[in-house]
Amino acid sequence: MAQAQARFDITTDLSGNPVMVLEGVWTAFTVGAIDQALRSLSAKEVSSELSLDVSQLEDFDTAGAYVVDRTLRKIGAVSGERAKIVGDTLSVRSLLKTVNDAKPEHTMPPKKKHGLHELAENLGHGLVDALKEGWGILEFIGEAFSTVFSLMLNPKRIRWTSVVSVMEEAGLNALPIVSMLSFFIGLVIAFLGVNLLQSFGAQVFTVEMVGFLMLREFGLVLTAILLAGRTDSSFTAEIGAMRMREEVDAMRVMGLNPMEVLVAPRLIALWVMTPFLSFFAMMSGLVGGLLVMWGVMDISPAMFIQRIQDTVPGQNFWVGMVKAPVFATVIALVGCRQGMLVSGDVQSLGQRTTSSVVQAIFLVIVIDAIFAMLYMEMGL
């Protein structure tokens, strides 16, 4: 097929009328080359009495028929079934008819506009969308909470199987990565502390630093960010895929409340597992600090623990732990809500998963900052 070519020639027949002689192979693979030449033929050059000579045509398909039909229509000649054709061997006429019946009307997708007016318009839309998004989040939180409270009054309705399965998937399976990560963060903080405080001769206070930071902040925030990346995205993808395959609609018509079946178990499971994971994160962070102090400063584990007990008030643990259910709520609800917003196409699944993770991490950090300010006011 490599050397196959479409060619044409305009001649006149015995009675002086123009004839377009089609030669060679006129298929989708070849007509691209003569598209421009055919396009430039105009009614001025060729009279509408044009007829076709197809006796030297080797192959013909709808793409070939389309360009012929387009040319005939442009110069005002008869096309389709009643086209004037000489030497029809390849059912040229029926192809022309098929193509002519399809009467192509060229529609182009509308182009995007640019300019000051559009900028203002986009800005306005963006603002309204952001407000709507905020409202949507509040609405979703309210609905989820009222569902969970009504479930609390009637615990038999809680889907315990899915609660436990989410607890395993999102909680237990995340334990190794959460512990390992905070272990390393504990190491890093301790190393930095030893190095920095050395210049004041106060290396021993590294123990307090590790203790305060791990219990108050890092244990929680690290867990929450990991859950946002790991669990929140899977919530969105799971529920989103169910939306795409109309499973959520199927639930609704069966009288199952998606809030009760999909959202509540995930929320409850995270409420249980986030404190659990955070506890392990805190502990492995402390172990990281302990190892550094032991190796670098020769402070024995027993001394390390004693010093933590003496100098880090126990309330720091609770100051950290209080945030766990809040973060759990944010992660579960953002993940589920974005999943519920997935529409029919694949692209929206990707967009929703992305914005779910971004929103969850953003909210976790903002809420953590708000907590820090609150605690400062309260003197904790």
Add this chain to the structure above:
Amino acid sequence: MMQEPENKLAIKVRNLTNQFGSKVVHKDLDLDVRAGEIMGVIGPSGTGKSVLLRSIVGLIQPKHADIEVFGEDLTSLGREERRQIEQKWGVMFQDGALFSTLSVQENIMAPMREHLDMPISLMQELACMKVRMVGLEADAAPKRPSDLSGGMRKRAALARAMALDPKLLFLDEPTAGLDPIGAGNFDILLRSLCDALGLTVFLVTHDLDSLHAVCDRIAVLNAGQVLAVGTMDEVRANPHPWIQEYFSGPRGRAALGIS
């Protein structure tokens, strides 16, 4: 079975064996599809009609098979030869499998961009023409597949399968899920396109009306083998109980106009 003349075969399948785990789907299956005919493939659910289609187009690697398409042995083709063959066929999947991030027009242009050397403007025009040819309104062209109804998606999928003007079309249950009028129109469309373009069609279907209206020959798959192949009348004359039940059940009789 009568041996077909070699040069007139579009598809020649010999000794096809497909096995998933311990489940044998096809066992030494032989099938011929002549060039220019519409071959309907029927059989009970789960007899591997779609698997047969997928084996021929190379989406499934069968355990054993000799498959020829237009006289080319698919098992021994190099990359470039394979590409040549792929340009000659179009496949329409059961639920359309349109790319959901592209518009209908872009979906139809996707194979053109890959295989054809032509100006984008001509591709756009051809895509619009195909959209109209399969019986859609021109305003469906810029729409996303998710904005179309099921029947429109099927038509759009057919348009994409025909983007390169293939000589051979594989259709997997094209009329399933369409209303009877839509399905009827689809049959008429398929028949007229095939007559005009000289297509060979490999049609997997459950639709008795389609079988009756468009198919030149019918192959019945059962228990991993081709049970019967021939024209509607020849197949109906086969005494096998499944075939008898299929064509003589209430739906079969209605479709064939027997009271």
